[in-house]
């Protein structure tokens with residue numbers, strides 16, 4: 001940890017170690033980990049940071065030794081130091097590649113932030129628990145990735161424990177997510193019989209319980225591999241590995257980059273097993289910064305002028321600083337500290353004199369950044385989610401999604417004299433992305449929608465504190481909201497007319513259909529095949 005400050009201060013854009021000098025942005029890998037709680041995201045993040053040298057462990061974990069020792073050392077140090085990965089962005093560098101790992105808070109505070117963070121990444125790691133397969137939240141997050149064709153590499157975690165049959169997991173990914181799977185690293189045995197993992201592409205065997213990796217030039221039929229595994233483990237493994245190779249798609253970089261195919265690595269975050277393969281894969285195949293959609297067409301990372309967008313705003317990130325930090329993902333150009341950037345929404349320039357970036361838990365001033373990088377800009381509310389910053393241009397980035405809220409409430413105002421203040425507050429906070437506000441076709445009460453109930457508390461507190469209006473929330477008879485649209489204008493109009501009570505308008509006047517539950521939704525969908533009911537919509 002002691003070296004952090006100096007490391008942090010020297011993030012450099014020196015030419016990459018590999019030959020064939022690349023432009024700085026080409027060495028960026030900006031990605032997130034998506035998973036269901038408990039699948040192992042935190043553990044994997046720590047191992048990635050460790051592997052990237054962002055957490056110095058006094059050699060303990062990286063020392064050669066058996067996996068069990070490494071594991072207990074790690075846990076001890078973790079306990080002593082209380083290391084936890086809570087930053088929104090973690091930047092580390094390995095062999096000339098700059099990794100920007102964006103955190104997606106995935107637990108009970110699950111909110112739109114999580115989703116929006118995914119608009120700022122170029123690829124994602126999907127972590128699945130080998131015993132559980134695809135779980136609810138993984139699927140939700142996956143769907144967001146699909147919206148943007150974000151390439152996904154799958155890490156099936158915890159193979160050191162008794163889990164489900166690997167083929168069952170592959171088939172589940174294929175069936176539930178409609179993705180082609182390409183197994184890359186295959187487990188040998190499970191639980192007590194776990195022997196290690198085999199890299200199907202490179203013909204390397206990673207031995208469990210040690211850092212040893214052995215290359216077998218003869219592949220699956222190499223007698224040395226047979227001898228190393230022992231007859232009984234080898235027999236079962238060989239057949240399975242062959243089926244994994246032949247019964248499934250081979251890795252196709254293009255299909256992966258287009259989001260149609262997911263390579264699958266079986267491994268263990270806790271035992272630091274196959275994590276390096278994962279990192280190597282990201283360095284080699286994960287996309288560099290991709291062109292970002294804007295209202296003047298895609299913005300290419302090679303463009304000279306600086307541009308970026310705010311995908312997240314976090315208040316009071318550090319109680320000592322009591323500030324509000326806007327997280328900006330750069331999409332083009334070479335940003336330097338002190339630069340004046342145009343804040344397109346207000347039309348005013350802002351001087352970015354104290355941009356920060358994040359290494360593990362530390363934050364440091366950064367001198368420069370390239371497309372793909374993420375910095376935090378401390379500010380007092382000027383910067384909002386969805387804002388575009390440019391170097392003298394006036395376009396806006398698009399494609400930041402709004403999500404159908406899962407909690408709907410009617411807003412009650414304590415003092416009707418405060419109507420103006422309340423409206424203003426709702427409007428502003430809807431702009432910031434904290435809440436969605438809907439107007440009924442009939443009646444005047446606002447309905448607000450949030451993804452997580454916590455957001456309601458924040459909303460009430462902020463309207464009271466910042467707009468001096470007391471509001472409370474009442475349940476409504478609706479639990480499901482969907483944006484509606486149709487290619488057939490007349491059909492849509494007709495539908496809205498027939499369902500006046502259930503149709504409300506969002507802040508951009510888009511029609512939204514509210515209903516009691518999923519069952520009702522399915523029913524109404526089955527009777528209105530010409531209407532699309534969308535769970536997401538772009539912020540424009």
Ligand code: GDP
Nearest residue numbers: 037038039040041042043158161268269270271
């Ligand atoms: P998160 O909620 O997704 O961030 O999950 P954590 O990283 O906190 O892990 C949840 C639990 O699974 C913890 O008790 C971890 O120690 C454990 N765990 C994580 N990875 C592995 C693994 O590879 N093998 C085993 N056996 N346990 C693991």
